[in-house]
Amino acid sequence: MSVAQGVAVVVVTYNRADLLVGMLDGLAAQTRPADAIIVIDNASTDHTRKVLDARTDLPLVITTTEDNLGGAGGFHLGMLQAYExxxxxILLMDDDVVPAPDFLAVMTAHDGPCQMAVREDRQGRLVxxxxxxxxxxxxxxxxxxxASVDSTYADRASLPVEVPVEAVAFEGFMVRRxxxxxxxxxxxxxxxxxxxxxxxxxAQQAGFGIVCLRDAVLVRQLDFDQQHALDTWKGFYMYxxxxxxxxxYGSNVLVRLKPWLIVLMVVLLSPLRGGRREAANVIKAxxxxxHMRALSPAASPAALLRHR
Structure with missing residues (x-):
């Protein structure tokens, strides 16, 4: 298969049609437009499809799934479609961020294998x-x-042009084929x-470095509040x-045993914080x-052999 030199943006969305409008407006305003925008609609039940169908100004490729695949399943499917x-x-984005007009231009000007945007909130604060x-x-x-970017640097102006990072979010992350x-x-x-x-x-185990690009601006529309959801269904997945x-990926046996220590601590402290629901989540987790110590076969390089 011949390889296109362009950029595919993969967007995963679920029941956030009003936020999706802003994100799509941001993509439409890019000084360097995307060559394809692959949208995975995770079985939304709101007016997401109406929003998408109205965007004839964008090169959308829309897949509406029968079931909610979650962010992980959505990005898996979208990246596979872009790869095929x-x-x-391939740039991965959530539906709750708005890119600055030069966002794609900044990201594509970098020659590295993996780049991450630098997000800010609606007040311009580094997040x-x-x-x-x-x-x-x-x-x-x-x-x-x-240590994170926002815990290390006070604001965007304090950042160097590139910041090497070890973990990212699929919210402004670009990866080469x-x-x-x-x-x-x-x-x-x-x-x-x-x-x-x-x-x-x-990616890092395979020798590919990752950098955050100071000048790649994404504006996040929602606050980070997942840390308060450990006693909900989300808490199960977080744990x-x-x-x-x-x-x-624990480099030694003690690190690989650490989850058991966390379970013990959460259960013992549950009468004081978290309660029974968080304790139940961590035990279930x-x-x-x-049973997930090995990478899912669907995610392995071998699964891509037929797409090369």
Missing amino acids: AGHDR EKAAIRFDLDNPLAIKPKT EVITAIGLPDPSFFIFYDDVDFALR RNLFVVHFR IRSAR
């Missing part, structure tokens, strides 16, 4: 959570993200959370997928994570 179409660069250090060596680092060929696709079994971290860790990352 022969695109050389880029990409991990400068994601510590899977120290068993005492309960939270492996020990050669990386996908080498490491495969996002793992759909994560459903939501940590599929982006897993992909970034695999489970964090455990999976430790099982897969460790049981499920034990």
